[in-house]
Amino acid sequence: MAREYDVVIVGAGMVGALTAVLTAQKGLTVALIDKHSGRYTLSTPPAYDARVSAISKLSQKLLEEAGAWQRIAQDRLAPYHKMAVWDGLGDGYVDFDTHYQQGQTLGQLVENAVLCNALMKSVHDTRGIDLYFDDSVVVQRQVDQGVEIDLASDRQLQGSVLIAADGANSQVRHQNGFETVEWDYGHHAIVTTVEIDQPHESTAWQAFGEEGILAFLPLPSVDDKHYVSIVWSVAPDDAEQLVALEEADFCKRLTYAINRRFSALSITVPRMAIPLRQRHAKQYVQEGIALIGDAAHTIHPLAGQGANLGFADVSALVLILVKAHQRGEMLGSMKVLRRYQRARMLDNIAMSASMEAFKRMFMTQQPIVVRLRNMGMKLCHSSATIKRQLVAHASGIR
DSSP states (O other), rough: OOOEEEEEEEEOHHHHHHHHHHHHTTTOOOEEESOSOOOOOOOOOOOOOOOOEEHHHHHHHHHTTOOOOOGGGGGGEEEOEEEEEEEETSSSSEEEGGGGGGOSSEEEEHHHHHHHHHHHHHHHHHHTTEEEOOOOOOEEEEEETTEEEETTSSSSEEEEEEEEOOOOOOOHHHHHOEEEEEEEEEEEEEEEEEEEESSSTTEEEEETTTEEEEEEEEEEEEEEEEEEEEEEEEEEEHHHHHHHSHHHHHHHHHHHTTSSSSOOEEEEOOEEEEEEEEEEOOOOTTTTTOOOOOOOOGGGGGGGGHHHHHHHHHHHHHHHHHHHHHHOOOTHHHHHHHHHHHHHHHHHHHHOOOOOHHHHHHOOOOOHHHHHHHHHHHHHOHHHHHHHHHHHHHHHOO
16 A cells, blocks of 8 residues: 655755755645665865855745754855956956845855755654655656655655656656756866865855866865865866876966966865756656756756755745645646746746856857957946846845
């Protein structure tokens, strides 16, 4: 006999865990499935985890609603008040800060593992969530009242709706034949944590130049030493060479790439090179199934918006499911799930397209394009109106 739930979620990462908590808080019954244990071992600063997320104000509010944000120690959060971007092949420069809005920060940098750990504590403290960890979906099939699922553990579940939050290589998306539009960016992102020679000024720094696209993202200082998380987007061959360099040589290349704004002193965690691929599902929903987060869309990390897009998916889907539940509608019906698709698809496509255009514009070294983009950056830097729009976008306020 299958155990019945309103919502079955596959994937207990940031997006899946947040979805589970917010839906259960509204009185829906939830099954949360993940092939992992749900336990996170946190690093000890300054060995910050290489994978971090920039959390907008809107995303922070959702995490507070779930009771997760309050569980994160203040010394694991790095608020940033300013963003500074420049073109290494010209004199284009733009910066913007909280002066252009009513607020104290643009967002907060937090390690993914720290955020996942806090969300998992909220999951365990929220009534109405059953956990199926160290387990995975083997078979799923449509039934009259939703979706029936066979797990590797031989347990059987039935849900009114199945939510795929199982990441960029979503098993649920593949198993159910969701078509995607996707291509390689031709880049790998090198991520690690670096000690720098001076304070980062609570600023997210980004440089575009012959050394690729490089972001220096602020992390909390420790014992008057200063740290940043880097995301360095370069061609695959270059990524392989940079990861293979001795630490001192890597730091020299990194210092050059950031236009010597900082000197990289040392690396505190091993470097990773992550292939970058753009992916967008043509449809987010089928009868009984919805894709959210990276299962539905992935974008270039240069704007740091991946996690925030996923959390925006969560916000929209939870609101739609809760209202449908209150009305007595079938949660997995296309009538209900298309509301979610309409709410999120256009915004996600627009972000994906803008990131692709931005990446192409800043990766080229053609003189005419370089000149035009430097002119555009100067225009942005001199316009208070544009800066207010950029601040609103960066902080998640529309």
